[in-house]
Amino acid sequence: xxxxxxxxxxxxxxxxxxVTLRCSPKSGHDTVSWYQQALGQGPQFIFQxxxxxxxxxxxxxxxxxxxxxxxxxxxxxxxxxxxxxSALYLCASSLGSYNEQFFGPGTRLTVL
Amino acid sequence: xxxxxxxxxxxxxxEGDSAxxxxxxxxxxxxxxxxxxxxxxxxxxxIIDIRSNVGEKKDQRIAVTLNKTAxxxxxxxxETQPEDSAVYFCAASRDTGTASKLTFGTGTRLQVTL
Numbered sequence: 001x002x003x004x005x006x007x008x009x010x011x012x013x014x015x016x017x018x019v020t021l022r023c024s025p026k027s028g029h030d031t032v033s034w035y036q037q038a039l040g041q042g043p044q045f046i047f048q049x050x051x052x053x054x055x056x057x058x059x060x061x062x063x064x065x066x067x068x069x070x071x072x073x074x075x076x077x078x079x080x081x082x083x084x085x086s087a088l089y090l091c092a093s094s095l096g097s098y099n100e101q102f103f104g105p106g107t108r109l110t111v112l
Numbered sequence: 113x114x115x116x117x118x119x120x121x122x123x124x125x126x127e128g129d130s131a132x133x134x135x136x137x138x139x140x141x142x143x144x145x146x147x148x149x150x151x152x153x154x155x156x157x158x159i160i161d162i163r164s165n166v167g168e169k170k171d172q173r174i175a176v177t178l179n180k181t182a183x184x185x186x187x188x189x190x191e192t193q194p195e196d197s198a199v200y201f202c203a204a205s206r207d208t209g210t211a212s213k214l215t216f217g218t219g220t221r222l223q224v225t226l
Contacts, residue, residue: 004155033213033214035214040219041219042118042201042203042216042217042218042219043156043201043214043216044216045213045214045215048211048212048213050210050211055210055211056208056211056212056213058213059113090155090156092214097207097208097209097210097211097212098144098207098209098212100158100161101146101158101214102158103148103155103156103157104155105154105155106155
């Protein structure tokens with residue numbers, strides 16, 4: 001039983017560029033949440049997707065957008081990258097909103 | 113919105129001793145409180161969680177207690193081992209039935225020394 005997977009593992013971009021990160025949820029899970037974890041800090045909630053709709057959003061600008069596909073996988077898009085966007089981006093999946101969230105290994109994004 | 117405070121930021125204990133990490137939350141409607149362990153360069157891993165209808169939960173050497181009146185919850189690790197060394201995060205969530213974001217504390221770096 002595969003757990004949560006994310007791609008790519010690492011990514012280096014320059015300011016102003018756009019990036020797309022991908023997440024495949026744990027088998028049987030239908031809800032995907034995205035978090036940003038800066039170095040030395042706790043994960044910060046970006047948004048959560050269920051039934052292909054954004055259900056809840058954290059305090060992130062519109063440069064951060066997402067999508068969920070019919071197979072429950074998800075993408076996180078960030079436009080007009082800033083140096084401050086450098087972080088570990090974590091995807092977590094769950095069965096519905098009421099159950100525990102399991103995290104993927106993350107994508108380390110570096111913006112130069 | 114929800115705010116979660118976590119203390120201490122660092123904790124050093126000798127092998128075999130107990131470790132306690134405390135968190136407070138601000139949203140009285142929060143009803144789910146998980147704890148995650150994150151080793152260096154790894155993903156956060158759920159180690160134990162508790163819901164608001166329960167006051168205490170135990171799983172082998174790990175236990176969590178919840179005081180809804182005071183809005184605080186704690187992680188207790190007994191008989192600590194070197195492999196317990198990691199950063200521990202508490203989190204709080206208010207499940208609305210359609211969405212449930214986790215609000216994390218700032219983390220506690222636990223070091224277990226021989």
